[in-house]
Amino acid sequence: MRQKITKYLPLLALIGVFFMNSGFAQDLMMVRSKQAFPEAMTDLQNAIIKHGYKISRIQRVDIGLTKAKYKTDKYRVVFFGKQDEIEKISRDYPDIIAYLPLKISIFAEGEQTLIVGMNPEKLSEFYPQAGLQLYFKRWKHDYQSIFDGLVK
């Protein structure tokens, strides 16, 4: 019996480690920052850059709405990516092009700020090609790290 337990110990440990790190990741990743919008926006941009991405554009959704005479709070969409990755993926797997570059939306909720993104691992359900899976996993990891850093 003791031998059997010892035999399966490494497996049990691996299972344990898996569950230790498993969250309850939904298809949408969402965090609340206690900071007001301008500070949270700055932090988001810095976090994206810190993770090795370049911000390609910031879409000011609220500006467009305000110009069209609608009432709105601050709402932006941040587009980002890595040049080599975007070029390689869009060339080798053009069907994923509509999902590139990556994006995270950020909007004010009173004195706090909400940040939302699609869990990049969801893309593996859409695009099961083996060559893409490592990208999805890393993006998910980076999103998680970026989002975790914004909870303050």
Place this chain on the structure above:
Amino acid sequence: MNRISFNTKMLAMVLLLISVGGVYAGINGKSLYQHNCAACHGDGGKGGVGVPLGLESFQVTISDSYLFSTIRNGRPGRVMPAFKRMSDAQIDAIIKYVRRFVKSSKKSIRVTYSSKSIKGDIKAGAKIYKKNCAACHGANGEGGKGTGVTFSRPRDLPIIAPALANSGFLKSASDSMIKQTLVKGRKGTPMVSFLQKGLKMKDIDNVVAYIRSFEKLAAANEKKLLHDAKEKNLSPVIKVRSEYDLKTTVANLQKAVAASNYKLIRTQYLNQGLVEKGKENKKQVILYFCNFNQLNTALAIDPRVGLFLPCRLTVAETKDGVFIYAVNSSRLSQLYNNAELSKICGAMRVTYMAIIEEATL
């Protein structure tokens, strides 16, 4: 060999202990709430996209089992997801934490309800419901429109009337709890005490019986949602081949976008902003466009809708020809658990198809 084996076992043991520690540390209501609930329900349960859990009048009429079932089953089609992978202990820890939001003068605000069904006249209940409840909860119990926080309504309303014809709600709320809510109302929300408003206990029983009769409708609603979600064969992307060259296809799309009552925001290359100016890949072009009225409506229904923003079509010249790509909004909308938003996304998909068709004729 023995030495290696011993080291492996020791390492495994250490990993196991760390992992057990991690799981143990994971059962921390505050931490679980912050990671899984606070984004929607706010710090201290102030509410936001989700309902204000810290409202005293809410907490004094709900039982722990109601909260447990709500977390476990969610509200199909009404934003609140089902946390199927959480352990019972973790859900209990969240409930314990949520209960701390209200500092009541009473020793305990926790209530328990009988699971016995309340008998009543469904037809009579329907009449009362139509007169007193339908305006907020919907003629068929579909609930109020939108989420907790929207851009289109004042923020002083803390809550959107819940959907009563929802399997998640009906699984979670016992007849006694529904009755108690009707009797007491919820101070700080538009839900008033119907006893004070003049209904008799018998009338309230009839309304409870009518609400319980939504179960069939709720099951049908859920079945439809599951059916929609099962459309996994729906491609994540709309892809149409263009018989024109890239330049003409882009020009045709620009015209078709304007003709469909959308404002063209900009036309740019896919890797623009990522590469040095002038070195963009000219064979991958994005058109961004918007209809602000539609956008405002979508944000009112679900402020998390940023993943769809702005509307976009991508044209790419590949070795197989020129193709137009768009995110299939019907597929992506499944991420939101929001039936109302899914309807808009379905319409958006039709619009994309019409624009593409117009441009590629």
